Amino acid sequence: MVLADNGHDVRLWARSEEQVNEINKTRENSRFLPGVKLPDGIRATTSMEEAVKDAEAVIIVAPSKVMREVARMLKPFWREDMLCIHATKGLEIDTLKRMSTIIAEELECDESKIGVICGPSHAEEVARRRPTTIVVASSKEKEAELAQNLLMNAYFRVYTNRDVLGAELAGAFKNIIALGAGMSDGLEYGDNAKAALLTRGLAEITRVGTVMGANPLTFSGLAGVGDLVVTATSRHSRNWRAGYLLGQGKPLQEVLDSMGMVVEGIRTIEAAHMILQKYKVQMPIAEQLYHVLFEGLDPRTAVEALMGRGPKTEMEMISQETWEQWHT
Numbered sequence: 001m002v003l004a005d006n007g008h009d010v011r012l013w014a015r016s017e018e019q020v021n022e023i024n025k026t027r028e029n030s031r032f033l034p035g036v037k038l039p040d041g042i043r044a045t046t047s048m049e050e051a052v053k054d055a056e057a058v059i060i061v062a063p064s065k066v067m068r069e070v071a072r073m074l075k076p077f078w079r080e081d082m083l084c085i086h087a088t089k090g091l092e093i094d095t096l097k098r099m100s101t102i103i104a105e106e107l108e109c110d111e112s113k114i115g116v117i118c119g120p121s122h123a124e125e126v127a128r129r130r131p132t133t134i135v136v137a138s139s140k141e142k143e144a145e146l147a148q149n150l151l152m153n154a155y156f157r158v159y160t161n162r163d164v165l166g167a168e169l170a171g172a173f174k175n176i177i178a179l180g181a182g183m184s185d186g187l188e189y190g191d192n193a194k195a196a197l198l199t200r201g202l203a204e205i206t207r208v209g210t211v212m213g214a215n216p217l218t219f220s221g222l223a224g225v226g227d228l229v230v231t232a233t234s235r236h237s238r239n240w241r242a243g244y245l246l247g248q249g250k251p252l253q254e255v256l257d258s259m260g261m262v263v264e265g266i267r268t269i270e271a272a273h274m275i276l277q278k279y280k281v282q283m284p285i286a287e288q289l290y291h292v293l294f295e296g297l298d299p300r301t302a303v304e305a306l307m308g309r310g311p312k313t314e315m316e317m318i319s320q321e322t323w324e325q326w327h328t
């Protein structure tokens with residue numbers, strides 16, 4: 001919608017013929033964005049070739065679980081001169097790879113060709129043209145600026161950032177903490193507990209992101225703090241809602257069945273469980289969430305475990321030893 005509002009010719013690929021027909025005939029996507037009239041400049045299609053042919057830019061927004069599959073479908077029609085960015089907030093669980101790596105592998109291009117857009121932007125509000133700010137990260141300054149020019153308008157403000165790795169990790173990890181904040185709300189633990197989770201959660205994801213090579217400042221920006229705030233507080237947030245239902249004692253499968261949309265945080269908690277073992281970095285909140293989601297731990301016991309940890313300094317990020325292990 002943002003691109004169409006900016007006067008671009010937009011083709012929207014989807015796999016469901018029913019949804020494509022609905023969009024083209026009624027200008028509405030009644031399942032995901034009921035009540036929103038889509039601009040005439042958007043043409044939906046089930047043909048990847050038709051969607052991508054002659055395009056200047058391609059934006060991929062598939063759930064992380066199917067990113068590889070979708071990028072593989074794009075490959076025959078992809079050209080090196082196309083701008084390619086994604087908006088997916090997750091990791092590949094088995095390999096811990098980021099989405100830009102997966103896309104580059106499938107398109108057989110250099111990873112620096114792939115950028116990411118992230119930041120606090122629930123589709124429900126962007127589609128109603130409510131003021132929104134995002135960040136586009138690309139290691140190529142020119143490509144970041146091209147994406148900025150394509151997307152920016154009066155209600156959609158776009159910043160650039162060169163730290164693709166940091167932006168992707170911040171976008172994926174904030175879902176873990178937002179899910180934890182939802183769980184805290186589901187347990188009716190109040191505002192102090194939620195503020196603590198968000199603050200210490202930000203410290204936790206910044207710490208692990210830095211060990212993995214991110215610029216810590218990216219986590220203070222729109223991709224980190226900005227998206228953490230929106231995902232942990234918005235009524236539109238799937239991750240917060242899933243956590244809320246879990247905190248109320250609903251079983252994981254029942255929660256997933258009731259959502260009807262992707263909840264990236266759940267898979268990212270699985271990934272974090274592997275990351276903390278691989279990078280030997282502490283992720284206490286993610287670890288407790290893993291025990292709750294996948295090992296049946298009572299959420300109240302998880303909170304007791306977090307509160308009962310030994311005394312610490314607030315400023316501790318990572319040990320010199322850990323830093324040297326990953327950066328020398």
Ligand SMILES: NC(=O)c1ccc[n+]([C@@H]2O[C@H](COP(=O)([O-])OP(=O)(O)OC[C@H]3O[C@@H](n4cnc5c(N)ncnc54)[C@H](O)[C@@H]3O)[C@@H](O)[C@H]2O)c1
Pocket residue numbers: 015032061062063064066069070087088089090121122123124260261262264
């Ligand atoms: N919804 C938002 O406001 C928002 C904002 C920013 C980023 N994101 C990110 O975008 C990604 C997708 O989220 P979403 O909100 O669109 O999820 P969603 O659950 O609302 O929609 C997922 C879409 O992917 C399609 N899909 C599922 N499997 C597929 C496959 N194998 N091939 C092709 N398409 C397939 C589904 O049919 C559906 O249309 C996530 O990583 C999410 O974090 C979402």
Ligand SMILES: O=P(O)(O)OC[C@H](O)CO
Pocket residue numbers: 089119120121122178227230231236237238239240262263264
């Ligand atoms: O609805 P959520 O929790 O998946 O969050 C979606 C986006 O990341 C918000 O920017």
